[in-house]
Amino acid sequence: MSNLRLINETEFNETVTNINIDNVFSTDFDIYQITLHCRESGGGLQGGVGMRFINTSGSVNSSSSYDSANLRLLVDSTSEDRATNGTSLLHTALGFTDALGTVSTCYIFNPYSSSSYTFTLGQGNFYTTKMQTEKGIGVFKSAETVRGFNLITDTGSFGSGTIKTYGLRVDS
Amino acid sequence: MGLVQVATNTVTSAVASVTLTGIDSDDVYMVTIVGASPSSGVDEIRTRFTASSTPQTTANYDYANKFFRASAAFINDSNTNLTYTRGTGNIDNAFEGGNGIFYLYNFNNASEYSFMTIESVTFGFSEGRGYAGGTVYTVAEAHNGVQFLPSTGNIDSGTFTLYRVV
Secondary structure (H helix, E strand, O other): OOOEEEEEEEEEOOOOOEEEEOOOOOOOOOEEEEEEEEEOOOOOOOEEEEEEEEEOOOOEEOOOOEEEEEEEEEOOOOOEEEEEEEEOOEOOOOOEEOOOOEEEEEEEEOOOOOOOOEEEEEEEEEEOOOEEEEEEEEEEOOOOOEEEEEEEEOOOOOOEEEEEEEEEOOOO | OOEEEEEEEEEOOOEOOEEEEOOOOOOOEEEEEEEEEEOOOEEOEEEEEEEOOEEOOOOOEEEEEEEEEOOOOOEEEEEEEEOOEEOOOOEEOOOOOEEEEEEEEOOOOOOOOEEEEEEEEEEEOOEEEEEEEEEEEOOOOOOOEEEEEEOOOOEEEEEEEEEEEO
16 A cells, blocks of 8 residues: 555636645644646636645634745746745745646645644646746745645636645654 | 655654665655754755665765755755765754655666655755755665765754655
């Protein structure tokens, strides 16, 4: 049996711009893998997929506690560095939504620990008229337990697709 | 992707290094680090490969990484012929902030170099930091594992786990 265990699978439709994946983090796992597969088939605008965390009361934390550092790789131009410090979300943690498809993976470290910050490693590939890649890191700078996450687009909607949450099991 | 656990080590009291072994096939292997914290105030986690469970310390490690920073320009960080490779950026030990995913290639093959991809995220010097890139040990020999160690002092905490990718 694989140590990578499926915890949650959520499907969504064209109109969604803000998605909560709640009650997926627990003491069972320290590392989680999130996958996003979507397509904004209406040809809508490209929108960054930001991430925020849901606290133990069920509220989305949008305080100025998020650091992000992302490298945007372009097929027809030089790469771009995108760094933000102390903002209200992890910018482009799962790349961008796009008309012809987005595939992204993000790892989350220690979200359920009350003594550690929460960390992310992510990469998204997306396509409208050309392929682009967003690769980066994130830190939620609050030593608190979080039980889930929120994904939000800064422009347009997600389109339709699926978010899967896996836990990476460690057997002692 | 399936992952089968091969070895794990959770550090609960200070140790000079952590070694994970058990690579005995030509499969790709993956190592995870979560919550690693050095004993010194801010330090990186370095990596060496093990041959017959002995960490290799000859000056044959090359690496090339993109160093991500949340509050400054990114840096191309590379080096050759070191006695170790860099696994993470600086970790502030107040936040248990050393985390990473590393893939290991060719380790069981005695006639080719061993390679490791690097993706890590830390918090140090008041900003989120990351490394993305890779490393190679330029000696054609078999390796059965990896060692993690700080540049000075000890590792105080963290869980280090080796998986076989199936």
